Amino acid sequence: MFTTGVLLAAGSSRRLGRPKQLLPLHGTATLLDASLDTARACRFDQLLVMVGAFATEIRERTGFTGTETVIDVPEHTAGCGSSVRTAVAHVDPRADGVVLLLGDQPGVRPEDVHALVRASRASPAGLCRYREDALGHPLWFHRELFGRLRALHGDKAVWKLLHSGGVPVVEHPVDRNVPRDVDTWDDYEALLAEAAAHEDRPARRGAVAAW
Secondary structure (H helix, E strand, C coil): CCEEEEEEECCCCCCCCCCHHHCECCCCCEHHHHHHHHHHHCCCCEEEEEEECEHHHHHHHCCCCCCCEEEECCCHHHCHHHHHHHHHCCCCCCCCEEEEEECCCCCCCHHHHHHHHHHHCCCCEEEEECHHHCEEEEEEEEHHHHHHHHCCCCCCHHHHHHCCCCCCEEEEECCCCCCCCCCCHHHHHHHHHHHHHCCCCCCCCCCCCCC
């Protein structure tokens, strides 16, 4: 099974007031570096990183390794729909589907990504249901929905598609809280506190892909 990962990092951080992709995390690394590490650990067959706002600074300061393709989103101010729409145009034609990850959510676990794909790959779409009935990323979309993804517009466009009732969606249960993403300064400080609390724990090995 050929799986493409799409890391969404084109946002303009309007609520935070500065590029959240470049906020420091784990010493010299940035928030986007940490999310990239998570995406790489998933061992996707193809990994696309979508950038838009602050693209020049991100390219200069992020540790891209050549294992991913970095793509500019021309209409990044129009919401996440433009990022997804642009990404689909670059997906390898062999791909059975795509997994969407957020560039400001490094706490997603590769093993949860693999489990989501295994549970959802026969369905058009899949998402994670965390504790307290919270829905969240990663998200799975089978190639049969690529046409719908190419037509997305606006913010929250992906969620509108999932909640439209016209697309069968598998909900994969994950027995933990939704991994924190960063929209505000309070979110960032909370993420730093969580990272500090885990510093003394053994590092998690990168999961081997089991698509």
